[in-house]
Amino acid sequence: MTPGSTSGTAVRPSWDQLPAPLRDGLTERLGPITHVQVQTGGFTPGLAARVSLAAGERVFVKGISADHPLAGRYRDEARVVRALPKAVPAPRLHWDEVIAGWLVLAFDDVPGRHADLSPRSADVGRVVDTVAALAADLTPCPVPDVPDARDELASLVHGWRELAASPQPHPDGWVRRNLGRLAAAETAWLAAADGTTLLHGDINRSNLLINTDQLFLVDWGQPVRGAAWIDIADLIPHLILAGHTPQAAETAVAPALTAVGAAPETLTSYAIAFAGYWARMARRPDPPGVPHLRHHQTRASKAAVRWAAHRTGWLSVRT
Ligand SMILES: Nc1ncnc2c1ncn2[C@@H]1O[C@H](COP(=O)(O)OP(=O)(O)OP(=O)(O)O)[C@@H](O)[C@H]1O
Ligand SMILES: [Mg+2]
Known part of the structure; x- marks a missing residue:
């Protein structure tokens, strides 16, 4: 991811x-x-x-x-x-x-540009529709031997348990106050990750190319087989990262998520896990030859923490 x-x-x-x-x-x-x-x-x-x-x-x-x-x-x-x-x-x-x-x-070659996921961009509706439409063509999974989302993502999309065990405190006060709850909640979504849909697995702005009359999804190198809601939900933190409020980002994808039957508790746990993944990865040393990734993951984690805070409604009250 x-x-x-x-x-x-x-x-x-x-x-x-x-x-x-x-x-x-x-x-x-x-x-x-x-x-x-x-x-x-x-x-x-x-x-x-x-x-x-x-x-x-x-x-x-x-x-x-x-x-x-x-x-x-x-x-x-x-x-x-x-x-x-x-x-x-x-x-x-x-x-x-x-x-x-x-x-x-x-x-x-696609002579296009990256999709603009910022508020009021006309690309947003098009991106959501395109990602939401994938499942119809990719169920059942047309590629053999694609790893199951549940197995593949269980070891990837999480972070708070590891950070809770780390001596280095998280810079965000809301995270510090809720770390125990975040750690406890970051795996529940896995129970809803099974499915027979081929998922892109890396839905983000740089993999969405738009030219005048068409939107293309590129970079299919991290495929998983699982529940259709996952690719759609992945748009939410990227919409927040591009300037949407968590509420507006959720509103943009709500009909698509409802259509595939994503349960609210599942999404809340996923938002928590997603934020944890980015927070955990942001602390790692730079991979060789990739100088900007960790800085970006720090920004991304802040966006996903806002998503998780919005979904949980947990207050920033000191206990
Ligand atoms: N078919 C295409 N035509 C034109 N430009 C493309 C095409 N596919 C990808 N690109 C551009 O090249 C960039 C990198 O491509 P891609 O994401 O496939 O490579 P990658 O090295 O696997 O990427 P990443 O660094 O995202 O893991 C994309 O962000 C996009 O801007
Ligand atoms: Mg890419």
Whole structure:
């Protein structure tokens, strides 16, 4: 799960910084290259670039050294995207290959921008509708061997128990006063995570691309199989991060969540777990080559804590 990524966050290799055998291999595979625009969204330190070809075509190419710890995500992405039904708005995968020791995926290029999730943005309704519509095409899960959401997310989307055991106090007073309750409540949602829907698993602004007439969901490298409410609920903290009040963010997705039958107690526990995940991750040291992630997770955690405070209604009264 990548928290509410923004533009300009990833430190990605420029074309010139790529190993020469990879550049040569890409040129051989794609034909003569006239222009390369490195994409700065997201946090992964892999190659992500829009490539213009002498033949006039443009492709989006992403890649990472095949022995990088994140290479598995790229393999999963290729496997998932290839199996997506046509109705799912994802760029078409042209090919995936190992070139000069790098795992490379080439997609249709989307000449778009990241969705604007701020209040009053016309993108918001479109994003909510698109994410809400996914389940109809992705149930039952069309890809074999996708991990179950409950197993996969249980070890990821949590944080308060760990932080409660840490000697370092949390900077937020509401969190400190409610830490015991937050820790106790952060797993209840898992009982409602089972399902047969293929979930994107990383719904955030940097993975939502809009061009004039279409919205595309990119970056399918963290798929899970589970309950449809999860991808929809993931929008809420990102809407808050983009400036919505918790109430307004919930209102924007409420019909979609009601349609898939998400129980209020489940969402409250999920909001708590989500905030805990970001708070826990924000304390970790920077991963190599990813300098902006922890700062972003700190901001994101504050947004999700507001969501959790809104949902729980727990007061900031000292006990
Ligand atoms: N098909 C596409 N056409 C044009 N731009 C794209 C396309 N797919 C992705 N992008 C841009 O490249 C950025 C990175 O792509 P993507 O999210 O797939 O890579 P990643 O390295 O796995 O990302 P992350 O850092 O988010 O984990 C996106 O935020 C988006 O701006
Ligand atoms: Mg991404």
